[in-house]
C-alpha cells in the first residue's frame with residue numbers, strides 16, 4: 001500500500017519564488033493497483049511522483065510505502081523498491097554505456113556496491129531473454145551503446161530496467177509523450193504487459209484523457225495540488241473522454257485550446 005496523507009510540498013519556501021505544488025493531498029493506493037494520473041499543467045503530478053520516489057521531501061504530511069515512511073528509507077533501498085521512467089528517453093539510462101551495462105546497473109540497484117555489477121554469463125542470459133520478449137531485436141545488440149537507440153527503444157529498455165531489481169512501485173511520468181504514435185502505442189502495450197506480469201503497484205502520469213481512462217484500474221485527477229477526481233470500477237467504466245474534458249474545463253475555468261492533445 002502507498003499511503004499519502006496530508007502531503008504538502010512547497011518549493012523555494014520563504015523566497016520570492018515560493019510555489020505550493022501540493023496542498024494537503026491524500027491518496028491510498030493498494031498493492032498491485034495501476035493508477036492513471038491526469039491534471040492540467042502545474043497541477044502537481046510530477047511533484048507527487050518525485051515525492052513518492054523520495055526525491056522531494058514533504059513540507060508537511062507523510063508518504064508511506066508498505067507501512068514505512070519513505071523519508072526514512074535509505075536511498076539505495078528506495079531506489080530498488082521504486083522505479084521511475086521519465087518523459088525524456090535520455091533521462092532513464094546512460095547513453096555512453098552499452099545496453100547490457102545499463103541493465104547491469106539497473107539490476108544492481110539496492111545491492112552492495114560492486115556485487116551486482118559483474119556481467120556474468122548467466123546474467124547476460126537473463127538480459128538477453130528479457131530483451132527478446134520485447135520483440136525489437138535488441139537481444140542481439142547487448143554491446144551497442146544506448147545512445148544508438150531510438151527514443152522508443154530506450155523507453156522499452158527503461159521499462160525492463162525498472163523491473164530488474166524487483167521494484168514493487170513503478171512511477172511513469174508521461175513516459176510515452178515524446179514518442180511517435182506507433183512507438184507510444186508499443187510502449188503502452190509493453191507497460192500493460194510488464195505491470196500485469198510483475199503486478200507492480202503503478203502510477204502513470206499522462207496528458208491523454210484516453211490513456212487516463214484506458215490504462216490501469218483507476219483514474220485520479222489533480223488540480224492545484226489536490227485530488228479532485230478519483231474513479232475506479234463501474235464509475236470509471238461509464239466515464240467517457242468527453243466527461244473528463246468537461247471536468248477539466250470546469251476546474252480550469254477556461255477552454256482547452258486543443259482537445260486532440262488530450263484525447264490522443
Ligand SMILES: Nc1ncnc2c1ncn2[C@@H]1O[C@H](COP(=O)(O)OP(=O)(O)OP(=O)(O)O)[C@@H](O)[C@H]1O
Pocket residue numbers: 011012019020021039040041042043044045046047048
Ligand atoms: N523544482 C521546482 N522548483 C520550483 N517550483 C517547481 C519545481 N518543480 C515544480 N515546480 C512548480 O510546482 C508546480 C507543480 O509542478 P509539477 O511539475 O509537479 O506539475 P505537473 O502537474 O507535473 O505539470 P506538467 O503537466 O506541466 O508537467 C508548478 O507550478 C511548477 O512550476
